[in-house]
Amino acid sequence: MPTQEAPVKIRVNNLTKRFGDLTVLNGINFTIKKGELLAIVGPTGCGKTTFLNCLSKLMPATEGEILIDGEEANPRKHNISYVFQEPTCLPWRTVRENVAYGMEIKRIPKRECEERANQIMDLVGLSSCADLYPNQVSASMMQRIAVSRAFAVNPDLLLMDEPYGQLDVKLRYYLEDELVNLWRKLGSTVLFVTHNIEEAVYVAERILVLTNKPTSIKAEIIVDLPRPRNLIDPRFVDLRKQVTELIRWW
Ligand SMILES: Nc1ncnc2c1ncn2[C@@H]1O[C@H](COP(=O)(O)OP(=O)(O)O)[C@@H](O)[C@H]1O
Ligand SMILES: [Mg+2]
Structure with a gap:
C-alpha cells in the first residue's frame, strides 16, 4: 500500500473531450500516486469509458495532458493495461x-x-x-x-472499466477481494472505474466522484479503512453514505 510519501505516478491536467458540440469531459485534473488504487465513480453516460479511452490513448483527448512519471503518456514507451467491461x-x-x-x-x-x-x-x-x-x-x-x-x-497504470458490473453480487464480492489481493501483492497503480458506490468504498484507497455531463470531479473521498473491509462496519456505512449524498445523480 502506498505511503503518504509515494511519488506521483500519473498526472492528468485539464483533460477535456468533446464529440462535436457535446462536451463529455470538462477539464479534469487529478494525480495518482505510485501503487495507489484509485476509484472513480460516476453515473452511466457521464464519460467514464471515454475517460479511460483517453487515458489509454485509444482515443485522442480534445485538450489537456496525461503524464506518466512526468512524461507525456506514450503507449510505445509506457505500459498501460486495460480491463474492459466485457471480458x-x-x-x-x-x-x-x-x-x-x-x-x-x-x-x-x-x-x-x-x-x-x-x-x-x-x-x-x-x-x-x-x-x-x-x-x-x-x-x-x-x-x-x-x-x-x-x-x-x-503495468505503469492499470485501467479497469466496471469489470464486475455484469456479475452477480456474490461473485462480485469474491472478485473484488481477489483484485485487492493482487494489487497488494504486486503493488500496481490502479484506476478502477465503477458506478457502484459500495464497490468503490470496498476496493479503493481514494474515490473521485464525477458530476453529470459536462463531467468534472465533484469531490474526493479518502477511504482510510483497514482491510479486509467489512460492509457492515459503521465506518464503512458512513463513507458509503457520504459518497451517496455527494452524488444525487437521480
Ligand atoms: N465515439 C463517440 N462519438 C460520439 N459520442 C460519444 C462517443 N463515445 C461516447 N460518446 C458519448 O459520450 C458520453 C459518455 O459515454 P461513455 O464514456 O460511454 O459513458 P460511461 O462509460 O460513463 O457510461 C455519452 O453521452 C456517449 O453517448
Ligand atoms: Mg462505460
Whole structure:
C-alpha cells in the first residue's frame, strides 16, 4: 500500500473531450500516486469509458495532458493495461496462454512469462484450469483471466472499466477481494472505474466522484479503512453514505 510519501505516478491536467458540440469531459485534473488504487465513480453516460479511452490513448483527448512519471503518456514507451467491461479472452488460447498474452506482446522472455503467469494464476486460483480454453470456463473466470493478464505485464497504470458490473453480487464480492489481493501483492497503480458506490468504498484507497455531463470531479473521498473491509462496519456505512449524498445523480 502506498505511503503518504509515494511519488506521483500519473498526472492528468485539464483533460477535456468533446464529440462535436457535446462536451463529455470538462477539464479534469487529478494525480495518482505510485501503487495507489484509485476509484472513480460516476453515473452511466457521464464519460467514464471515454475517460479511460483517453487515458489509454485509444482515443485522442480534445485538450489537456496525461503524464506518466512526468512524461507525456506514450503507449510505445509506457505500459498501460486495460480491463474492459466485457471480458476479452482469445478463444484459441488456453487460460495460461491468455494470461501470458500481454507479456508476449511486450516481448518478455518466455521463461519469465511462464513464471509470472504461474504466480498470478496461483494468486487468483486459476491454476487448476490453466490448460482449459475460454469456452470451457464461466464468465466470471473469463473476467478473472482478463484481470490476471492485465496485472501480469507489470503495468505503469492499470485501467479497469466496471469489470464486475455484469456479475452477480456474490461473485462480485469474491472478485473484488481477489483484485485487492493482487494489487497488494504486486503493488500496481490502479484506476478502477465503477458506478457502484459500495464497490468503490470496498476496493479503493481514494474515490473521485464525477458530476453529470459536462463531467468534472465533484469531490474526493479518502477511504482510510483497514482491510479486509467489512460492509457492515459503521465506518464503512458512513463513507458509503457520504459518497451517496455527494452524488444525487437521480
Ligand atoms: N465515439 C463517440 N462519438 C460520439 N459520442 C460519444 C462517443 N463515445 C461516447 N460518446 C458519448 O459520450 C458520453 C459518455 O459515454 P461513455 O464514456 O460511454 O459513458 P460511461 O462509460 O460513463 O457510461 C455519452 O453521452 C456517449 O453517448
Ligand atoms: Mg462505460
